[in-house]
Amino acid sequence: MTDTTTTFRTATRVGDLTVEPVDPARHTPLLHQWLTHPASHYWEMGDLTTDQVRTYLTTLGTDDAQHGWLLRHDGHPIAYAETYDPARTVLHGLPPDILDHRTGDLGMHLLVAPPPPPPAPRLPGLTDAVMTTVMRFCFARTGRGALRVVVEPDARNTAIHAKNAAAGFRVLRDLDLPTEGHTKRARLSICTRDDFEASPLGDGTGPLSTEPAAHLRPALADAAHRHLAAKALAEFTHERLLLPVPAREGDAAGRETTHDEPREYVLELDAAPARVTYRFTARRYPLEHWVIDEAGLRRTRTGPDGTARPAPIDALELVAELQPLLNVPEDLLPVYLEELSSTLAGAMAKRERETLGTTPSAPGLVDALAAPDVAAAFQAVESAMTEGHPGFVANNGRIGFSLSDYRAYAPERAGRLRLLWLAARREHTHLSLGAGETEPGLYGTPSSAGELSGAERAAFATRLTARGLDPDDYLYLPVHPWQWEHRVAITFAADVARHDLVPLGPGADEYTPQQSIRTLFNTTRPHRHYVKVATAIQNMGFLRGLSPRYMRGTPAVNDWVADLVTGDDTLRRAGFGVLRELAAIGYTGDAYHRTRADNPYRKMLAALWRESPLPRLAEGERVASMAGLLHRDASGTALATSLIQASGLDPHQWVRSYLDAYLYPLVHCLLAHDLAFMPHGENLVLVLRDHVVTRAFMKDIGEETAVLGPRALPAPVERVRALVPDDEKALAVFTDVFDGVLRHLSGILAADGVLPTRRFWTLVGEVVDRHRDEHPGVAARHGRGLGVDLRAETFAHSCLNRLQLRDTRQMVDLTDQASSLIYAGRLTNPIGVTVPA
Structure with missing residues (x-):
């Protein structure tokens, strides 16, 4: 929230002008003279008394949607301005075809002081300077930070129309606006930052230009x-780190209370030297899921004098205030705050791009998914997503990215990049290939294209030969340009100098980063493979590297899983498939691999290639990351809701089709094969036809697959075995699917009035029961109290944020993830059935 207590200063053609908050106690007499002057008749305040003007200004000062400002020139008052939230005040309720209210809209009223009495002249150029100052103040980061300024002057006020035009305003239309006691014919106009900077008054000398x-x-x-604070309150409450209490006496206060209608809650915190109180309205759904109204979130601070004063919503301050409850280690709290700050910065950039129309809205994404360009639609959804991980609060840390790195490589920027290619000396490099893959087939041959074109292979060979090196002694390793700039050329300088690593330059294909950042989609040739590369940035509790040692067995694990899936009649009928990681490469010739202990530097030079889903689509099918189903655009419109509306199906039919494609195969893999995935939104690619989910592809198989039973496994696949008891096996569905995905989706659909949570979870139960009825042999091993019981009354409450809060550098031991988990009691299973006594 903007600070309304400081002075804004800017240089103009007539000298410096300042903007300061209006003080009713000091400024009322002056503003009474101005507002009641005949020259100010369009303000319609000519009959107000001094006390009435004071009351008006005081009311303005206590309303967080409106503010009054005094402008000075050489210390002398020369103008009065008001800024306001148009969606909450003057222009509230206007339909979208008249004004599409956007985040970052700011309304503005301006009154230049009446001219001095003759013979004193008005300073030439003063009104232009006043308008320039007000517009800079509205747009500047140190002012009001607007993206668009909205005005609605009286349609008869030709003088202000001319001044607005000079500042870059574009007239939308004339309309009748209700005011106190009558209707005003107003000229609705808007001005963007670009409009103002290009205008005669936007002379490029203001703060925006630099x-x-x-x-x-x-x-x-x-x-x-507001978004991040609301999410923090909701998710930390979900993980039982805190519990807001009902504001209304008599409302149920238990953790498992549910209600569809919004109710008010209060959270009081002792944050010395002040007591902090949060008030908000929320809906509460199964699995202790809170949906908090972000716009209505309020914060007050009560000081030693006992006076409660409004305070801005600040997600970083919230975490600091919650520190006694969160128990973040003191030495790691700054790291967590840095990841939270990066998440905030990314959220601001994402919101700006959508507000300016650079990123499509949710309805725009639905339209894209109906367009003929399948690859473009796929990546439009990928880059539009704003939430990151739905459960983690600090989910876009990206520690290590500079501002220019963010602009170049963040997935929401939808930029294109070219991979840098290294020749890695073969004796220090291992290339693992899946079934049917060969080294020439991967890189390409003179007669067939691979990951490299013939021209690239010829150029790379020539560059090696020119250095006196034999191309046959090397394998080709792709690296992210960030990794080359920040790691390879510095951290591995010795390896480059001795020609164990030889930089060959950028490849020809362009890639777009996916939500996971280090996974890249080939935009030039969309039917070619994804590439996943090591990127040594810190994000969401992990350094995002790739282990060459771990990559050795990745294609074999993928082959085994793919064979199991394709050989299972149930999974084939469900259309369930996996996107194989069919090749992996890693370099180990560096000194970091000579140390006794494992270290992050061993995970900086590896890559893998994963199948693209596009070659496996039929005519009329489209694909989108499942994470998109949890996306809300800047206006609050949910992509899932928009897809259901566009499909023409009843919501329960749409959700059933989605659950058949997503949940049913996962249940079957777990119950029939003891096979568990990490099925969060970014690891599933959904196939849609006519906006309805019909089947799904699982990806990220090598790192996030586990076999939870004693079945026989080939030696290279043995690494994925994790023998756990049956109730812990069930968490592969309870935690990763019910709590990690469906909790959020059901909350979106319920809050949007699309499908009540009771009906949603009934559909989930029906899918589980259908699998039981269709597989009696499997059901005999798993049922009420036997084996993996997905209808159990409760399950262990595994908490994700608690992991990150405990250790922001590495949340879990990847070699023994089960023992790293943190539990907070048990959750009531929303499809649980009481076992008869």
Whole structure:
């Protein structure tokens, strides 16, 4: 939220002008003179008394949707301005075809002081300077941080129309606006930052012309803070780290209370030297899921004098205030705050891009999924997603990315990059290939294209030969350009100098980063493979590297899983498939592999290739990451809701089709094969036809697959075995599917009035029961109290944020993830059935 207590200063053609908050106690007499002057008749305040003006200004000062400002020139008052939230005040309720209210919109009223009495002249150029100052103040990060300024002057006020035009305003239309006691004919107009800078008054000398991070603006920050604070309150409550209490006496206060209608809650915190109180409205759904109204979130601070004062919503301050409850180690709290800060910065940039129309809205994504360009639609959804992981609060840490790195490589920027290719000396490098793959087939042959074109292979061979090196002594290893710039050329300087690693330059194909950042989609040749590379940035509790040692067995694990899936009649009928990681490469010739203990530097030079889903699509099918189902655009419109509406199906039919494609195969893999995946949104690619999910592909098989039973496994696949008791096996569905995905989706559909949670979870139960009825042999091993019982009354509450709060550097031991988990009691299973006594 913008600070309304400081002075804004800017240089104009007539000298410096300042903007300061209006003080009713000091400024009322002056503003009474101005507002009641005949020259101010369009303000319609000519009959107000001094006390009435004071009351008006005081009311303005206590309303967080409106503010009054005094402008000075050389210390002398020369103008009065008001800024306001148009969606909450003057223009509230206007339909979208008149004004599409957007985050970052700011309304503005302006009154230049009446001219001095003759013979004193008005300073030439003063009104232009006043308008320039007000517009800079509205747009500047140190001012109001607006993205668009909206005005609605009286249609008869030709003087202000001319001034608005000079500042870059575009007239939308004339309309009748209700005011106190009558209707005003107003000229609705808008001005963007670009409009103003290109206008005669936007002369390029203002703060916008040199602002290096335009997305870090108050209006965007307020929205980002509110979203992240609301998510933090909801998820930390879900993980039983805190419990807000009902504001209304008599409302149920238990953790498992549910209600579809919004109710008010209060959270009081002792945050010395002040007591902090949060108030908000929320809906509460099964699995202790809270949906908090971000716009209505309020914070007050009660100081030593006992006075409660409004305070801005600040997600970083919230975490600091919650520290006694969160128990983040003191030495790691700054690291967590840094990841949270990066998440906030990313949220501001994402919101700005959508507000400016660079990123499609949810309905726009639905339209894209109906367009003929399948690859473009796939990547449009991928880059539009704003949430990151739905459960983790600090989910876009990306520690290590600079601002320019963010612009170049963040998935929501939808930029294109070219991989840098290294020749890695063969004796220090291992290339693992899946079934049917060969080295020439992967890289390409003179007669067939591979990951490299013939021209690239010829150029790379020539560059090696020119250095006196034999191309046959090397394998080709792709690296992210960030990794080359920040790691390979510095951290592995000795390896480059001795020609164990030889930089060959960028490849020809362009790639777009996926939500996981280090996974890249081939935009130039969409039917070619994904590439996953090591990127040594810290994100969501892990350094995002790739282990060459671990990569050795990855294709074999993928082959085994793919053979199991394709050989299972149930999975084939469900259309369930996996996107194989069919080749992997890793370099181990560096000194970091000579140390006794494992270390992050061993995970900086590896890559793998994964199948693209596009060659496996039929005519009329489209694909989208499942994470997109949890996406809400800047206006709050959910992609899942938009897809259901566009499909024309009843919501329960749409959800049933989705559950048949997603949940049913996962249940079968677990119960029939003891096979568990990490089935969060980014690891599933959904196939849609006519906006309905019909089948799904699982990906990220090598790192996030586990066999939870004693079945026989080939030696290279043995690494994925994790023998756990049956109730822990069930968490592969309870935690990763019910709590990790379906909890959020059911909350979206319920809050949107699309499908009540009771009906949603009934459908989930029906899918589980259908699998039982269709597989009696499997059901005999798993049922009420036997084996893996997905209808159990409760299950262990595994908490993700607690893991990150405990250790922001590495949340879990990847070699023994089960023992790293943190539990907070048990959750009531929303499809649980009481076992008869």
